[in-house]
Amino acid sequence: MTSERGAVEFRAVRKNYGGFTAVPHLDLKIAPGQLVTLLGPSGCGKTTTLRMLAGLETPSAGAILIGGQDVTRLPANRRDVTMVFQSYALFPHMSVIDNIAYGLESGGMKPAASRLAAGQGLELVGLSGLGDRLPSELSGGQQQRVAVARALVLEPQVLLLDEPLSNLDARLRRRVRTEIRELQQRLGFTAVYVTHDQDEALAVSDRIVVMKDGRIAQDGTPRELYEAPASEFIADFIGEANVVDCEVLGLAEDQALVVVGGARLTLPSRGIRPGPARLAVRPNAFRVEPGNGEEGDGGLEGRVASAAYQGDRIEYEIDGPAGRLFVIDGRSSVPLGVGSPVRLQFRGGGVALIA
Amino acid sequence: MNADNRRLDLILAGAVLCLLVLPWYKIRSGFFGFGWIGDMLARPDLWPGAFQAAAGRWQLWPVLLLVAAVAGLRLTAPSGAARGRWLVRLGVLGLAWLVVEGLSVGTRGWNWGLLERLLGEVAGQPAFGAGAVMLGLFFACLISFGAAERGALKGDAFVLTAIVLLILLVAVFVFYPILSIFTGAFQDFDGSFTAQGVRRNIGDPKIWSLSCLTGGGPCGVAWRTLFLALCTASATTVLGLAFALVATRTRFPFKRGLRLLTVLPIITPPFVVGLALTMLLGRSGTLTQLIEAATGLELGRWLYGLTGIWLAQVLSFTPIAFLVLIGVVEGVSPAMEEASQTLRAGRWRTFRKVSLPLMAPGLANAFLIGFIESMADFGNPLVLGGSGGVLSTEIFFSVVGAQNDPSRAAVLAAVLLFFTLSAFLAQRLWLSGRSFATVGGKGDGGRHALLPARVAAPVIGLVALWSLFTVIVYAMILFGGFVKLWGLDHTLTLDHYIRAFGISLDGGLRWTGVAWNSFWTTMTIALIAAPLTAGVGLLTGWLIARQRFPGKAAFEFALMMSFAIPGTVIGISYIMAFNLPPIQMTGTALILVACFVFRNMPVGVRGGVAAMAQLDTSLDEASLTLGANSGRTLRRVILPLLRPAILAALVYSFVRAITSISAVIFLVSAKYNMATAYIVGLVENGQYGVAIAYSSVLIVVMVAVIGIFQLLVGERRLRRPAASEAAA
Numbered sequence A: 001m002t003s004e005r006g007a008v009e010f011r012a013v014r015k016n017y018g019g020f021t022a023v024p025h026l027d028l029k030i031a032p033g034q035l036v037t038l039l040g041p042s043g044c045g046k047t048t049t050l051r052m053l054a055g056l057e058t059p060s061a062g063a064i065l066i067g068g069q070d071v072t073r074l075p076a077n078r079r080d081v082t083m084v085f086q087s088y089a090l091f092p093h094m095s096v097i098d099n100i101a102y103g104l105e106s107g108g109m110k111p112a113a114s115r116l117a118a119g120q121g122l123e124l125v126g127l128s129g130l131g132d133r134l135p136s137e138l139s140g141g142q143q144q145r146v147a148v149a150r151a152l153v154l155e156p157q158v159l160l161l162d163e164p165l166s167n168l169d170a171r172l173r174r175r176v177r178t179e180i181r182e183l184q185q186r187l188g189f190t191a192v193y194v195t196h197d198q199d200e201a202l203a204v205s206d207r208i209v210v211m212k213d214g215r216i217a218q219d220g221t222p223r224e225l226y227e228a229p230a231s232e233f234i235a236d237f238i239g240e241a242n243v244v245d246c247e248v249l250g251l252a253e254d255q256a257l258v259v260v261g262g263a264r265l266t267l268p269s270r271g272i273r274p275g276p277a278r279l280a281v282r283p284n285a286f287r288v289e290p291g292n293g294e295e296g297d298g299g300l301e302g303r304v305a306s307a308a309y310q311g312d313r314i315e316y317e318i319d320g321p322a323g324r325l326f327v328i329d330g331r332s333s334v335p336l337g338v339g340s341p342v343r344l345q346f347r348g349g350g351v352a353l354i355a
Numbered sequence B: 001m002n003a004d005n006r007r008l009d010l011i012l013a014g015a016v017l018c019l020l021v022l023p024w025y026k027i028r029s030g031f032f033g034f035g036w037i038g039d040m041l042a043r044p045d046l047w048p049g050a051f052q053a054a055a056g057r058w059q060l061w062p063v064l065l066l067v068a069a070v071a072g073l074r075l076t077a078p079s080g081a082a083r084g085r086w087l088v089r090l091g092v093l094g095l096a097w098l099v100v101e102g103l104s105v106g107t108r109g110w111n112w113g114l115l116e117r118l119l120g121e122v123a124g125q126p127a128f129g130a131g132a133v134m135l136g137l138f139f140a141c142l143i144s145f146g147a148a149e150r151g152a153l154k155g156d157a158f159v160l161t162a163i164v165l166l167i168l169l170v171a172v173f174v175f176y177p178i179l180s181i182f183t184g185a186f187q188d189f190d191g192s193f194t195a196q197g198v199r200r201n202i203g204d205p206k207i208w209s210l211s212c213l214t215g216g217g218p219c220g221v222a223w224r225t226l227f228l229a230l231c232t233a234s235a236t237t238v239l240g241l242a243f244a245l246v247a248t249r250t251r252f253p254f255k256r257g258l259r260l261l262t263v264l265p266i267i268t269p270p271f272v273v274g275l276a277l278t279m280l281l282g283r284s285g286t287l288t289q290l291i292e293a294a295t296g297l298e299l300g301r302w303l304y305g306l307t308g309i310w311l312a313q314v315l316s317f318t319p320i321a322f323l324v325l326i327g328v329v330e331g332v333s334p335a336m337e338e339a340s341q342t343l344r345a346g347r348w349r350t351f352r353k354v355s356l357p358l359m360a361p362g363l364a365n366a367f368l369i370g371f372i373e374s375m376a377d378f379g380n381p382l383v384l385g386g387s388g389g390v391l392s393t394e395i396f397f398s399v400v401g402a403q404n405d406p407s408r409a410a411v412l413a414a415v416l417l418f419f420t421l422s423a424f425l426a427q428r429l430w431l432s433g434r435s436f437a438t439v440g441g442k443g444d445g446g447r448h449a450l451l452p453a454r455v456a457a458p459v460i461g462l463v464a465l466w467s468l469f470t471v472i473v474y475a476m477i478l479f480g481g482f483v484k485l486w487g488l489d490h491t492l493t494l495d496h497y498i499r500a501f502g503i504s505l506d507g508g509l510r511w512t513g514v515a516w517n518s519f520w521t522t523m524t525i526a527l528i529a530a531p532l533t534a535g536v537g538l539l540t541g542w543l544i545a546r547q548r549f550p551g552k553a554a555f556e557f558a559l560m561m562s563f564a565i566p567g568t569v570i571g572i573s574y575i576m577a578f579n580l581p582p583i584q585m586t587g588t589a590l591i592l593v594a595c596f597v598f599r600n601m602p603v604g605v606r607g608g609v610a611a612m613a614q615l616d617t618s619l620d621e622a623s624l625t626l627g628a629n630s631g632r633t634l635r636r637v638i639l640p641l642l643r644p645a646i647l648a649a650l651v652y653s654f655v656r657a658i659t660s661i662s663a664v665i666f667l668v669s670a671k672y673n674m675a676t677a678y679i680v681g682l683v684e685n686g687q688y689g690v691a692i693a694y695s696s697v698l699i700v701v702m703v704a705v706i707g708i709f710q711l712l713v714g715e716r717r718l719r720r721p722a723a724s725e726a727a728a
């Protein structure tokens, strides 16, 4: 698989900056045509990883392969990858069309041909007619699209994007990310996308690689990550989660019987042995019912500590035997009063055992 | 065939070609005359390296051997880390051999008696010529290409080659000359070692005597120079601060005019102020005559000596202090002053307790700059020195004229160098990181508090007075060229201009003026030197700002240090280093160009680093990921965005090449005479009128050329001008 055009592989890659190790050991394979997100908190080594793939940093150890070819020592300008920078890095003294043609001409294309191709690139991102402007004469969203077009006209094996939307406002961000995803699926190139925004990652990715302190914390499809987080860190980072103590009573094949408060649940065991364990519970995993203060079957008892009306939903903080829980009720429209007893029923889904 | 092999083939072919075609040794009549091509076969001294070696110059055999070894390596080994290591080794060996061979065999055989006794006699050889220089470059490229094959700096051959060549050039044109001063001090006329000259000079009371303190005669020249530098630095700092305060914190009406003052020292040849002072306050100066007529006193020759030099230096260097301090004064965040005022402090208390302490490091910096400038000044002491010179002029007089005592020059140069380098080191080590001045960004609103009245009044008075003085001095310069005989006969005349710049039209156009010769030389050399200086300086700035390589900090430090080497020391070091083989350049235009390039380069470096700091690195990286190599990135992305810095570097190096005198006066020759040296000659002959006329023309020409440069380099177009937008 890794010898195909667009396949990427990191083999035991390490990166030190002086005495500081930004990425201690990275093994990662990316299949051709996928959009893979590197997700993680600031400073976890996402940009470093991306820059090593681009050839802007040299790994201290290990090897990087693109399309089956070892490119570890190949300088950036001889690699078949392009990059969309966080700041866009459009050349401020060149017109939009010259910016897009720049890479084509670097590769030896004749000016006339390159301008033609650049025009097509501009059309691809829906900006035909703005070719003669300078970057400073474009809006933020337009600049972003020029940056994408400039990277795409070279038809790279892999497109790299480093937080490409972080300079846009929230509304635009949503639109542009959909556009990028559509382009990627239409043209079928491999893309590596760095972001620290989990919403963005969930929305665009085929696969998400969550990083922490330079290591891969978990790697899977957006659904896998959301529904079966491997650790508390992932559970909290991908969507919010409450972490609750529980007891695993027994195992049947790959299912575990779990008791939490007054509720009994059957969940994928994920290799966890009987005994005390922990659950990651999404805020929307409960049905919120007015309680009577008694321990009933099939639920958790608690009292409302705070309630915030949000229009389409109500956000509660609820104190109970399991500690304070963050709960979202998307059904009722009248919040329960602070201090009143509630019963939280599991709706099924949104719960996973974690290590 | 990969890029590693391609570029290696290229330089190998070049090296072989140079060995077979280019004369190895220096050609007396000049390489670029190309007259040598015809005589080549007949005259063995014109033969290329390969033939020289065949004819028995065994010192060239290792060079051929090394080239052959590289060719063998290219044919047998694949490109990669292992071959890279060998290329580096061969390159280092080659350069080392050229140095050893060049330094040990001179025109008359061995340079050192010891070698002759050990190895027997050897035929003398002339200085390196085109062939040898090209082979040196070949070996330097081997080092960088080898390093690139080993993967250093991400295998970027362009950057590596730039670094290696720069280090080589700086070593040859900055450090080798400085070293030659010290070796020159310990050599006799025949080149043998002797410490006699140094011993005689190092304890010379003319240098070190302190008897002026006890009243027993004049002090030594070292102490007088130090004293002068301290006085000049104090005065320029105080005046510069006064100007800066007036420009930023008063309601003084002529602030724009003040800023104009800062341009003056850049376009004024350094001795011109001294000249104008002579015309104003000298024995038959205008002001002297007025005062003598009014009071009946005999003023005499008070101007000639330290007092006069001091006055001229303060006039010349106050604008520089102003330039430094205006940044400092503006850099004090208004928020601090406003905070102080809200804490019940009045304007005076705020100024004394907050503003002034915040400016202290900046003041120290301005002081050190004034100190170094004064130490290095040569033009004013030459014109006004009279009997009591300073170190820079003493150095000059110890090599020209009757004395001709190189070891004395070397000792004096060492003393001068010690003073200026100490000041430079103090500035770098002690002051760096101590600047409190916090340049307010956008978020930092507020306005600077006005000066308290009790400070404002005297400061404005001082500034107004001094500005008036400056204006009079410059008026003198422009006016002086139009009167018959200054101080005696004030009838208006164009005689001086005609004498200097006359043109005769009968029998075709003839440049009859006495100044034309040196004028055209100056223009040519300045025009050659300016782009080279800007290029080398900005390239270095780019390397320092954008590339990480081992030894970078040391490299940058050494470069900046070369700025603190006074011109006089450079001049003397160049004639000591480049007068004899292996590198012989005295009397050529090349030595002048080299001197300008390496003397003015640090300013280009600084400008380049500062400008590069404002360009986001992602621009370079974007270009790289789009498939451009670093050469193309530099050409297409960085350079166009650096236009303002390029313009500044071009203008600065051009203007400095025209106005400088201290180093130039050692290096000019009958064939290549420079304007400043010629003007000093006029002054020495008492032809003040012509000298002043020539100086005024220079100033006007410089202003014009600055304008032309501005047009040529053009604007950096990042935004469409408003007019075309309206039309669109």
Ligand SMILES: Nc1ncnc2c1ncn2[C@@H]1O[C@H](COP(=O)(O)OP(=O)(O)O)[C@@H](O)[C@H]1O
Residues within 6 Å of the ligand: A017, A020, A022, A040, A041, A042, A043, A044, A045, A046, A047, A048, A049
């Ligand atoms: N050039 C550098 N020199 C030293 N440390 C660096 C450099 N670049 C990044 N780092 C460090 O490496 C770590 C990872 O950085 P980065 O990859 O930029 O994180 P992310 O993009 O995930 O926010 C950080 O701790 C950062 O401080």
Ligand SMILES: [Mg+2]
Residues within 6 Å of the ligand: A043, A046, A047
């Ligand atoms: Mg980052």
